[in-house]
Amino acid sequence: MSAGEAEPCPPPDRSDTVDRATPVRDGTTSPSAQAGPDDTMLLIADDASAPPMRCPEPMWAILVGEVDIDDAEPDYLRAVTWFSGSWVERYPATGPYDGDVVVRLTDPEDPALPLPRDAVVDVEMLLAHHGRWRRVGHWPAADHRWPHLIADTAATVMCLHGETGGTAVPDRSGDVAAARPARAVLSRPRRNNSLLELVVAGLLSPGDEFVWDRPRLLARHVVRIGAHGEIILADGQSCATPTQATNALGGSYNNGWNVFRRVSDERTLSDLRAMLQERRGY
Incomplete structure (x- = not known):
């Protein structure tokens, strides 16, 4: 396996999704209810x-x-x-x-x-x-x-x-x-503009806040969307893709599109990209 310039994959931990959570500090919260999609x-x-x-x-x-x-x-x-x-x-x-x-x-x-x-x-x-x-x-x-x-x-x-x-x-x-x-x-690392497509389409806006609830860790991660569609973590780190963001947050191997949910309307990033494809007639 050729890994190019990629960093070693982080060790997995236990995670899940919940519907509600009680905020604490520094972009992390402790969930008050546990449920999955x-x-x-x-x-x-x-x-x-x-x-x-x-x-x-x-x-x-x-x-x-x-x-x-x-x-x-x-x-x-x-x-x-x-x-x-x-x-x-x-x-x-x-x-x-x-x-x-x-x-x-x-x-x-x-x-x-x-x-x-x-x-x-x-x-x-x-x-x-x-x-x-x-x-x-x-x-x-x-x-x-x-x-x-x-x-x-x-x-x-x-x-x-x-x-x-x-x-x-x-x-x-x-x-x-x-x-x-x-x-x-x-493959050769390249810029991934999938989130930027959502910004250009008006389905995602810079500053939009998303959360990832993880009841098995009693934690919630809060992230926001940057000006170019990147995901910005609570510590300021910028990630090009949702999955890159879950890896940076110490997640198990996740499809990041499914775990981040927008605070304003409860839609996941996966929901938003489905809306984009519906507009395009796919």
Whole structure:
């Protein structure tokens, strides 16, 4: 793996979202109520149900939300403690969606597999990169343990994207073995203008305040939008992308678009970019 000039990925910790919180000081608050978004699906957790084995109609894929891996252990002992996502219908890989990671669950393609095949699934992970969906990994004929097979790959791609402000590009040397994560390499770091697109469209304004509630840490992070669409943390640090901001705040491997919620109207950054794509007719 070539990491260019990226800094090492921060160790994960436990996080979640809540609806309400009681402010304290220095941009951090302690939540007074604990709840998660209704559409969040727990793939790996203490109370997770059996994972889905196909994408139900009309859903196209699972949008990866958060992966929490115990990096305190050696690589060969790393344990996935949390993996969540949400169902999404098909959407474009362009503009503000650049960097999203999705998982598709399809019927096994191998004709040699015995019938019935309901207990196995072909798992494909895709990354939105430069206007195209690109394959990050492929795990054919996986059983119900597929979330554990793919979690490390999802975490790696999300980490690389967040650390560079750019995007991780999949290795194109071939499909990935079923029990081994895909190898990702970094493209040349580039300026990510996804948030700036929202500012230009009038859906986001410099100075807008967003919060990230984390009940498992009893904390809330308050950030604001800068003049050029960057995210400014409470300590003044500037981040080019939402995922870069969650990494800087010590988060587990998060899709930052889903965790930051605007104070004025409770909309997430993901909600705002969906509104932009609706305007564009996608």
